[in-house]
Amino acid sequence: MRKLAMRFFILVLLLALVLGGAYGFYWYQVKSFVDDLSAQVSGQAQIEYSAIYADPRGEVGVDGVSITLKQDGTRIPVESIRVRSDDPFFFFNPRGRIESGDWPAQLNLYVKQAQLSLNSGLVKTLEQQAANAAEMNPLAVSPDALACGDVQQLDVAAMREMGYSRITSDFVLGFDVDRYNQRISINTDFSANGMGSSTAEIEFSVVSDDLAPARLLAANPRLRKLEVSYTDGGYNVRRNRFCAEQAGVDVETYRAEHQRLMEQWLLSVGVDLPELLWDIYSGINEPGGRFTLTMRPPGGLGAEVMAAMGAPAQLIERLNIAVRLNGQPVAINSIDWAGIQVDPVPLPSAGGDGDAGEGEAGQVADAADAPEAESAPGESEEPSETVAQDTEADEDDLFRGMPQREPEPEPKRYRETALAQLGGLAGLPVRVRTDLGNKFEGKIVEVQGGSTLLIEQRVDRGVITYPLEFSQIRSAEVYH
Structure with a gap:
């Protein structure tokens, strides 16, 4: 009995040593991967962490992470970073398996409580770049800042005045592979405290089991589903209150004026939104507004399908779009998409009554309608014409005999x-604007049947040819 107990103890001890050694190796693999990644980015950033997390069931990560950018010293603290997989052995050689296309069925990345100060060097650099770009058109007002008093951009400076000092966010990235049905799904979930949250789901179908990143395009991915959503988490309240204060009005007045000016701005670029889309826009900007857009194209959407589409309205119909606003479905199938594009309407004058410049126009009209001044007795226009001809003759005598410069092309x-x-300009670059305002840019291939323009456009490593009916084309510009 004593020997049996001793053998059992030794067996348990050996099992514990084996498991401990396996866990130690697992933990070491995780630490090596993190240290290698830190070394690879050492030229741009310094990564530090307080602890390694390794769960043999398929979850690894680091805690107490600090990322310091070397260019401007910006420090980005992160509470924790986790990677979770349904295949624990994936973490023994993650890089090799990804490069070979041997993905696990589920792979998720979690970033918890990443913080970025609005006074950091990175944000100030981006702010300066935006300011330099704004100097090229100092009078321009961003559409989202319309009716916001004297504010021209809802930029970082405006966010500071709204009460934001830093952005604290969580991020989730999911990757699901269904090899049996040949489907790949990518899911993202991003949330920022005091601002809002957004999600996205993209599902592709593929025709090959080779999912190596370098050869993924050869698997002919086709879009099966795209769903994006946004939920306000406090930004709308702060923005509405801030802009109302800048304009010296109450929040409801600001929102009504903003929509009125936005409608004028869209009309100036040739877009007339129906009432249903304005209801969606208003709902998204309400405190706590929730918006979801889903596309499920029947049979999937690939490059060849897009090339075969005619009018943009056909493409919108093929996408099979569904919209939900604040949890309720919106019947967007009733929208006349072809009627959205209209002739641009000039913006009203700065005075708001459309009379700006009336004085100058009136003076021009009066001058045109006024009777010609009577000539003094004995005077006529013939002497002035004679003087002009004599002057031209003198100039000809002055430059006669000098080599003439060929006019510059x-x-x-x-x-x-x-x-x-267009049919006689094959091979030249062309830019085409369609009825709905969509732009196509490429090279003229040919004109078929005198009414269909074929445009060749380069995509990744190949080219694709788009057919456009003349009836869909609003304007065409050829480079020559």
Whole structure:
């Protein structure tokens, strides 16, 4: 009995040593991967952490992470980073398995409580770049800042005035592989404290089991589903209150004025939104507003399907779009998408009554309508014409005999071109705007049947040819 107990103890001890050694090796693999990653980015950032987390059931990560950018000294603290997989053995060689396309069925990345100060060097650099870009058009007002008093951009400075000092966020990235049904799903979930949250789900179908990143495009991925959502988490309240204060009005007045100015701005670029879309826009900007858009194209959406589409309205119909606002479905199938594109309407004058410049226009009209001044007795216009001719003759005598400089050829540029002329301009770059305002840019292949323009456009490592009916084309510009 004593010997049996001793053998059992030794067996348990050996099992514990084996498990301990396996866990130690597992923990060491995780630490090695983190240290290698830190060394690879050491030229741009310094990564520090307080502890390694390794769960043999398939979850690894680091705690107490601090990322310091070397360019400007910005420090980004992160509470924890986790990677979770349904295949624990994936973490013994994660890089090799990813490069070979041997993905686990489920792989998720979690970043918890990452913080970025709005006074950090990184944010100030981005803020300065935005300010330099704004100097090119100092009078321009961003559409989202319309009716916000004298504010031209809802930028970082405006966020500080709204009460934001730092952005604290959580991020989740999920990757699911269904090899049996040949489907790949990518899911993201991002939330920022005091601002809002957004999610996205993209599902592709593939025709190959080779999922190596370098060869994934060869698997002919087709979009099966795209769903994006946004939920306000406090930003709308702060933005509405801030802009109302800047304009010196109450919140409801600001929102009504903002929508009125936004409608004018869209009309100025040739877009007339129906009432249903304005209801969606208003609902998204309400405190706590929730918006979800889902696309489920029947049979999937690939490059060849997009190339075969005619009018953009056909593409929108093929996408099979569904919208939910604050949890309720919206019947967007009743929208006349082709009627959204209209002739641009000039923005009202700064005075708001459309009378700006009336004085100058009136003066021009009066001058045109006024009777010609009577000539003094004995005077006529013939002497002035004679003087002009004599002056031109003197100039000809002055430059006669000197070598004449050949006129410089007019530089190449995109020029408005009639559709009937496109057939003789094969091979030249072209820019086309359609009825709905969509833009296509590529090279003219040919005109088929006198009414269909074929445009060749480069995509990744190949090219794709788009057919466009003349009836869908609003304007065409050819580079020559």
